[in-house]
Amino acid sequence: MKNYHVIVLVLVIVFGGILLFLSFKDSETLNAEITVKKKAEFGQATADSIKNSIDHISREVNWATPTLEGVPEKPLPLTRSIPIWVKNNEEIDLLDPSSPQIRPPLDNGWAFKYGASVGRDDLLTLDEDNDGFTTLEEFEGGQTNPSDADSHPPYASKMTLSEIKEDTYSLIFRTGDNPDGEFGVREEATRYEADPARVPPRRKSHFLKMNTEFGTHPGHEDRYSIKSFEKKTKPGGAGGIPTPAHILTIADKKGEEFQLEYKSPKIWPTFYAVIDFQLPGNESTIGPLKVGESFELDLEPGVKYEVVNLEGTLENGVKLRKTGPDGASTSDISISAGKKNG
Structure with a gap:
């Protein structure tokens, strides 16, 4: 049997040797050609050429982006577009704070951020999310999202003081x-009540000795007592006769004292605020409420508004303190007089 495998192995070795020899010869020729070409194309490197190359590589490159025609000194980003609105043949960049407002007093950037329809003439009075607040109210009331019903100004911004009622006690x-002896002291009270709106003046006279407690008006029962008496007169009576100006010193339950001058009433007014809540679809009348009383809105469960200041005139308004799950507000809310919706 012939040794074919030996013959094949010998042929492979011979053929491989020939290929190795040829590749070695070709590489020498190629290297020689490259060396010749390098010398021919670039010549001999010098110190000046090396320095020039280093300076060229190290130079500062200032990239200048193209500008947008019609908008001076406004670089045109290569990675995003610039929102442009054309009004009266003027190109307005919506993101440039210095650009004129398309729908004053709305800020262009705010309108673009929330996709407000700046092309609509009725944009300021529009309520796109049906939360009861117009676009203008959303912007002025905290720049909330006019397209999100859960994002809106505080409900207190929809409250107006419509009336002040008064309860006097003297x-x-x-x-x-x-x-x-005895001193005659009279209580007089004009009370505000919801039904009827007013009741006739209420009066009650007391004949009291020193240190006797008295008081019958609601909220004033047994509140006062006489502590001292000073007999005095003052000029100015008929025929030059002095008139009585006696002084009673009265103390309340807290021990605080005040003086009653003869036939000169001392009056304590108690004011009540009537507030209109003007949110469309949820209109209501709140009150009357006096200082210290509070109310809630159905739209804000768990949140109370307490009357903390009421000076008795529509011009001065009323101050409320909002208390929610996180505690009281850091500042009081001023509610001023205003017209009812519609």
Whole structure:
């Protein structure tokens, strides 16, 4: 049997040797050609050429982006577009704070951010998300999202003070000039009540000795007592006769004292605020409420508004303190007088 495998192995070795020899010869020729070409194309490197090359590589490159025609000194980004609005043949960049407002007083950037329809003439009065607040109210009330019903200004911005009602209480020192006798003191009260709107003045006279407690008006029961009496007169009576100007010193339950001058009433007014809530679809009348009383809105469960200041005039308004799950607001809310919706 012939040794074919030996013959094949010998042929492979011979053929491989020939290929190796040829490749070695070709590489020498190629290297020689490259060396010749390098010398021919670039010549001999010099110190100046090396320095020039280093300076060229190290130079600062200032990239200048193209500018947008019609918008001076406004670089045109290569990675995003610039929103442009054309009004009266003027190109307005919506993201440039210095650009004129398309729908004053709305900020162009705010309108673009929330996709407000700046092309609509009725944009300011529009309520696109049906939350009861117009686009203008959303912008002026905290720049909330006019397309999201859950994003809106505080509900207090929809409250106006429509009326001030008054409950007066007074004490009048009417009779008495003997510290060992009795003093006539009269209570007078005009009360505000929801039904009827007013009740006739309420009066009650008391004949009191020193240190006797008295008071019948609601909220004032047994609140006062006489502590001292000072007999005085003042000029100005008929025929030059002095008139009584006696002084009663009265103390309340807290021990605080005040003086009643003869026939000169001391009046304590109590004011009540009537507030209109003007959110479309949820209109209501709140009150009357006096200082210290509070109310809630159905739209804000768990949130209370307490009356903390009420000076008795529509011009001065009323101040509310909002208290929610996180506690009281850091600043009081001022509610001013205004017209009802519609």
